[in-house]
Amino acid sequence: xxxxxxxxxxxxxxxxxxxxxxxxxxxxxxxxxxxxxxxxxxxxxxxxxxxxxxxxxxxxxxxxxxxxxxxxxxxxxxxxxxxxxxxxxxxxxxxxxxxxxxxxxxxxxxxxxxxxxxxxxxxxxxxxxxxxxxxxxxxxxxxxxxx
Amino acid sequence: xxxxxxxxxxxxxxxxxxxxxxxxxxxxxxxxxxxxxxxxxxxxxxxxxxxxxxxxxxxxxxxxxxxxxxxxxxxxxxxxxxxxxxxxxxxxxxxxxxxxxxxxxxxxxxxxxxxxxxxxxxxxxxxxxxxxxxxxx
Numbered sequence: 324x325x326x327x328x329x330x331x332x333x334x335x336x337x338x339x340x341x342x343x344x345x346x347x348x349x350x351x352x353x354x355x356x357x358x359x360x361x362x363x364x365x366x367x368x369x370x371x372x373x374x375x376x377x378x379x380x381x382x383x384x385x386x387x388x389x390x391x392x393x394x395x396x397x398x399x400x401x402x403x404x405x406x407x408x409x410x411x412x413x414x415x416x417x418x419x420x421x422x423x424x425x426x427x428x429x430x431x432x433x434x435x436x437x438x439x440x441x442x443x444x445x446x447x448x449x450x451x452x453x454x455x456x457x458x459x460x461x462x463x464x465x466x467x468x469x470x
Numbered sequence: 471x472x473x474x475x476x477x478x479x480x481x482x483x484x485x486x487x488x489x490x491x492x493x494x495x496x497x498x499x500x501x502x503x504x505x506x507x508x509x510x511x512x513x514x515x516x517x518x519x520x521x522x523x524x525x526x527x528x529x530x531x532x533x534x535x536x537x538x539x540x541x542x543x544x545x546x547x548x549x550x551x552x553x554x555x556x557x558x559x560x561x562x563x564x565x566x567x568x569x570x571x572x573x574x575x576x577x578x579x580x581x582x583x584x585x586x587x588x589x590x591x592x593x594x595x596x597x598x599x600x601x602x603x604x605x606x607x
Contacts, residue, residue, distance in 0.1 A: 324504060330500050330509040331509050335490060335491055336490050336515045338489055339487065339488070339515055340490055340515035341518040341522055342485055343482075343487065345482055346480070346483035347522065349475060350475075350483075354475050354537075355530075355540040355542035356543060357544070364594070368603075369598075372604060373604065381472075382472060382540070386479055387480060388477055389480025389483070389484065390480040390481070390483055390577060393483070394488060394493075394577055395581070396485065398581075403488065405494055408568070409495075409569075410568055410569075412588050414567050415589040416589075418563075418567035418568035418589060419564065419568070419575075419592025419595070420593070420599070421560050421564030422564035422565060422575075422593050423598075423599070423600065424596040424599060425559070425560030425564060425596075426557065426572060427596070428556060429553060429558050434571075434573050436558075438519040441516070441523070442519075443544065443545075450558075454554070454558025455558040455561045459563075460502055460504045460566070462562065462565075463566045464504070464505055464506075467503055468505065
């Protein structure tokens with residue numbers, strides 16, 4: 324293990340993290356909802372496909388609208404950071420399906436179990452975080468250093 | 471009030487992701503490359519978010535009603551089962567392959583690169599495959 328000092332941006336990371344924390348705090352105290360992106364997306368999607376009412380989904384849909392507006396607001400003040408992908412279309416499809424099924428099966432992702440769950444000191448969320456972090460470490464290890 | 475709070479929450483969340491650098495899949499993969507050229511930034515993002523989240527949830531737990539008037543809904547499940555772990559492993563494999571999790575994927579879809587769309591549509595499909603919203607319940 325060697326720390327990549329050329330990539331590491333502790334202050335930006337911490338500042339961005341604090342802002343994510345503020346967003347999470349605002350959503351639970353302001354709207355009474357968990358800022359877990361997987362659930363926020365899956366719930367209205369399910370409602371649309373089962374032809375259920377979208378009324379109970381309004382808060383989530385507005386949150387998504389804010390999230391989608393973020394890069395456009397950012398761009399008014401500064402250029403967007405770099406965006407680099409090192410997998411092809413097939414890899415992206417496989418990864419996307421895995422992420423979609425996985426976050427629904429476990430009922431949460433990096434935000435729901437990661438940020439919110441750990442902030443709630445939930446053991447259930449900690450177990451999920453260890454599972455996805457562990458699987459992520461192993462996957463990148465295999466892809467970069469074994470294959 | 472409800473609408474404004476939700477939009478501002480989503481906007482702040484997205485701006486935080488962009489500011490932290492986590493909308494770039496290469497940064498996620500650099501964090502997951504623990505035994506290679508390791509970039510610890512994501513751990514700092516989590517630490518920053520949890521530093522604010524801890525007091526916020528401690529406060530939320532003592533309240534019943536949010537500022538919008540809605541009931542505060544905090545998950546009550548403490549179940550640790552195979553689905554929790556298998557779901558985490560599946561998610562982690564996909565996260566490791568592409569460097570995307572749901573939040574950054576949505577933000578990236580919004581500013582448009584086709585790779586984000588390929589991943590994002592597949593992710594939504596994965597959610598639907600799991601949830602099977604057409605199945606009777």
